[in-house]
Amino acid sequence: MAVVLAALLVGILSSWPLLREPVLAVGAIAEQDYRAPASAQVIDRAALQARRSDLGLRTVVHVTDSQQNLLLKSALERSLGELGRSIATDDLAVPPIDLSREELEDQQQLQGDDRQAWEQEVLDAQQRMLAQGLVASISEQSLRSAAQQQLSALSESKLQQQVGAKLLVRSLLGKTNLRADPDLTRKLTEKLLNQNAEVIQVKTGDLIVRRGEQISSRQFDVLDHFNFVPRRLQLENWAWRFGEAVLGSWLVVQVARRWNPRLQPHHGLVLLLTMALVQGVKLWLRAAVSPLAVLVPPTFLLAEVMGTGTALGWLALASALWPFPMDNMGLLRVLVAFLVAAIAALTAGYQRSRAQLLQTATLLTLAALLLQMLTFRVAEQMRVVSVGLLSSGEPLGEGLVMGAILLLGLNLAPALENTCGLVSRSRLLELADLQRPLLRRLSRETPGTFEHTLMICGLAEEGARAIGADVDLVRTGSLYHDIGKLHRPQWFIENQSDGLNPHELLNDPWTSAKVLQAHVDEGLRMARRARLPQSVCDFIPEHQGTMRMEYFWHAARKHDPMAQEKDFRYRGPTPRSRETGIQMLADGCEAALRSLPPEVGEGEAHATVRRIVDSRIRDGQLVQSGLSRMELELVVDAFVKVWKRMHHHRIPYPIAPKDIITS
Known part of the structure; x- marks a missing residue:
């Protein structure tokens, strides 16, 4: 129900703007006469938006680029230097500009201080032109005319003016020293909009729109200004x-x-x-x-x-x-x-x-x-x-x-x-750290269970990797699946190092079955106290599912043929994901694989794993896990690969006789 309500909330928030659609609209027919209740100045929003779009595309503020100015000045100075060297050496094979005979003779006569003054005048003329801004698309004729205007101080020597204009055209043609400035452009656009905003002047009693007329965008803005435009739900x-x-x-x-x-x-x-x-x-x-x-x-x-x-x-x-x-x-x-x-x-x-x-x-x-x-x-x-x-x-x-x-x-x-x-x-990787408090307790207080857990981790990880399941979740869940055995470690055979089995002394299959169920219940309590995520906690009950405790079930049948099977089944639930399903299979196969003799071949190991998997399928333990038959085959192959790694052959090392060692 909460999920449904959340979906409805998303729907309301997403459609909220349509809950207050205006009843009147531009182009609609006015149902009555509307008059202005007071004088006002109303901004024509349609005209303002159109002007904003138009200004945005056309209005660009340019500023001069000082770096580009330096580059252009350097280019002109190089041209002046090349021209001076050509005149001094009479070497005009590759002149910087084309000179007529009269211009050449005039340049040859321009020497010393007079030449320096002329070159400075040309440079100053370029700076004046750059200060006004230079557009790359200007024509050569217009640029030459502007250069001659800037060199008007050389009017006593028409030839010097012509040569200077040629040098300026050569250094500036096709170049620009302007760049766009976004901040100034935005400010100018807003300034022009404010200065030239379309304002509708309305006086008290003015007729805004007559009944039966179409409402224009200007009239709509005035009606909206005086709250004459009601809102209502546009249902469709x-x-x-x-x-x-x-x-x-x-x-x-x-x-x-x-x-x-x-x-x-x-x-x-x-x-x-x-x-x-x-x-x-x-x-x-x-x-x-x-x-x-x-x-x-x-x-x-x-x-x-x-x-x-x-x-x-x-x-x-x-x-x-x-x-x-x-x-x-x-x-x-x-x-x-x-x-x-x-x-x-x-x-x-x-x-x-x-x-x-x-x-x-x-x-x-x-x-x-x-x-x-x-x-x-x-x-x-x-x-x-x-x-x-x-x-x-x-x-x-x-x-x-x-x-x-x-x-x-x-x-x-x-x-x-x-x-x-x-x-x-x-978070999963942090919880899988073996230095975590619960895992440290597991290794110290239940060493047998801890070793069993590490073996299951290897099997379950390889199985999850084979079918593309969540390897990190499987690893972490496998590490915590048996933490409930911390409650009574001596009641589980892997921790009975002294050979004493409390179940034999108890000789009560029903009580023993409750002890086994208790390791699941206590594991859940410990996991919740440790604030483990629910996805990790699920491994604790689901790794046993609703399986039957075979040893104590058969022992109970010997005591009482009328014993109830439900008393010897775990309370579940059965695995509800591929990850917990793999972990259940790894838990069942670990002891069987480890107990196989070293001389057993891969085929027999494969048959052992498949026999355990088939028994879980027949018992209905994997119905909710989502594991397909093909995925189960991949898991079986993965378990056998791990078993082969565990039982690899080693070269026997020779041991020296005792008398040689002591000597």
Whole structure:
């Protein structure tokens, strides 16, 4: 019920903007005369938006680039130097410019201080031209005319003016010293909009629109200003949007269950409440919301605790349910955020420690910054978005906000895992540390059980790896599956080093069966006190399922042929996932494989494992596990491979006679 209510909440938040659609609209017919109740100045929003779009595409503020000015000045100085050397050596084979005979003779006569003064005048003329700004697309004729105007001080020597103009044209033609300034462009655009905003003057009693007339955009703005535009539910549009959101929520939960069958209803509730939170933030901030900040962190954290498939499904729905229309800029931002979040979901599954998660979060932040800035720059050049609407600090700010939320979420993740019953891969690896308190107790107080546990871990890990199950979960669950034996370790044969068996002294199969069941019950109590995740706790009862305690069942039949079989079965439940199913099989096969003589061949080991697996199938223990027949065959092969590693042959080392050693 809580999951259903959460899905309805997502639907309401996603369709909320459609709950207050205006009854009147541009192009609708007025049902009555509307008059202004007071004087007012109303901004024509349609004209303002059109002017904003027009200004954004046409208005670009350029500033002179001092670095480019230096490069252009250096080019002119080189040309002047080349010309001077050519005149001095009478070597005009490769002149910097073409000179007529009159110009050549005039240049040859220009020597000493007069030549330095002429060269300085040419340089000064170039600086004046650059100070006004130089456009690369200006024609050669216009540039030559401007150069001659700037060299008007050389009017007493027309030939010097012509040569100087040629040098200026050679150094400046096709060049520019201008660059676009985004901040100044944005400020100019806003200034022009404020100065030239379309204002509608309305006086008290003025007729806004007559009954029966079509409402224009200007009239609609005035009606809306005086609250003459009531809002009401647009049932059809709202129902479609609401239905899409609820159906999408249901699909996300189904994808999550398909991806991870162990997910419980409260996990689905967490999934949908996260979606509702994101939808609420979108509604609250509206156009100011940062897609990077609301899409990437939740996707990354959900991938870590629920799997990549679940996170990608959540991301697809969160991106699709944007509650308001988007312009080109908004669409680009959502696409960039979607791409970064998808990368985050795909990489989260490979992180195996908190340190790696923090490193990945930092790299994701840098990648988001670079990708967003690159996308905006390409969009500006293609005129998809306006340079005037961008500020240089906007992509940086969004990336930093995303990074801050991501790091905050990673720091709060352990508390959320404990509260919501979730478990991340890094958490599983931390719990698998053999220095954990429960595992240390297991190794000290029940050495036989601990050795049995390590053997099962090897079998279960290889089986999980063979069918693509969660190896980390299998390893951690196997380590904790028998912690209940800490309650009475001497009642289990692997811990009876002195050869005394309390069950033989007791001689009561019913009581012995209760002792065996108690190791499951006590294990669950210990696991909950240690705050182990539920997915790990499930290994404790499910590794025994509802199997029959064969030894004590047969002993009870000898005492009383009317003994009840249910008294000698574990209370279960049977394995409900592939991981616990593999662990049950590993627990049953470990003792049988270890007891095989060294000379036994692989075929007999294979038959032994298959016999145990078939017995579990016949007993109905694997019905809920989701293990297919093909997967079971792969698990059998994996167990035999581990057995072969355990029983590899060793070369016998010769032992020296005792008298040689002592001597």
